[in-house]
Amino acid sequence: MDFGPDDVIDHDGPVTPYRQLAGILKARIARGDWAPNRAIPSEARLVQEYGLARTTVRRAIALLVEERVLFVVPQRGTFVAER
Template sequence: MVIDADGPVPLYEQVAAILRQRIAAGELPPDRPIPSVARLQQEHGIARGTALHAVRVLVEEGLAYVVQGKGTYVRRQT
C-alpha cells in the first residue's frame, strides 16, 4: 500500500491501516515488535510525529502494546 500525501485521509491513518493489514496477514506476528518509528519514517517518508501517532492508534485499538524501553509489540488476539 502506498501513502497518498495529497489524499483526504490523514497520513497517520494511512500508516495505521498499513500496519493493521500487516498484522491481519500475519506479516507482523503476535508478541513481535512492529517497525520502529524511525523505520516507519524511512519506509513511508513521514514525519516522526506522524509515525508516533500511527503507532498510538494501534495501541488505543488494542492491536499493539508498549514495553517500556523495548518498543511496541503486536498484541495476541484472543
C-alpha cells in the same frame, strides 16, 4: 476506508497520513508480517520506509495502541497484541 498491506501513503488524499499508516500496519499484521507478541519495526524505520515525520508515525502507533492492536513496552519497542 480499507488499506492494503502494500499500499503507499497518499499525502494529497482525503485520509490523514497517520490514519493511512495505521490502516497499512493493521493490514500487515492481518497478513502475518508480524506475529503476536513480536516487535514491529522501530519508529525510525517506519519513518524511513513510509517517508513520514516521526510525529506522524507516533500518532499512528498511538491509534493502534488505543485500538489494542499494538502495545508498547518501555525501552523495548512496540509489539503486536494478541487477537
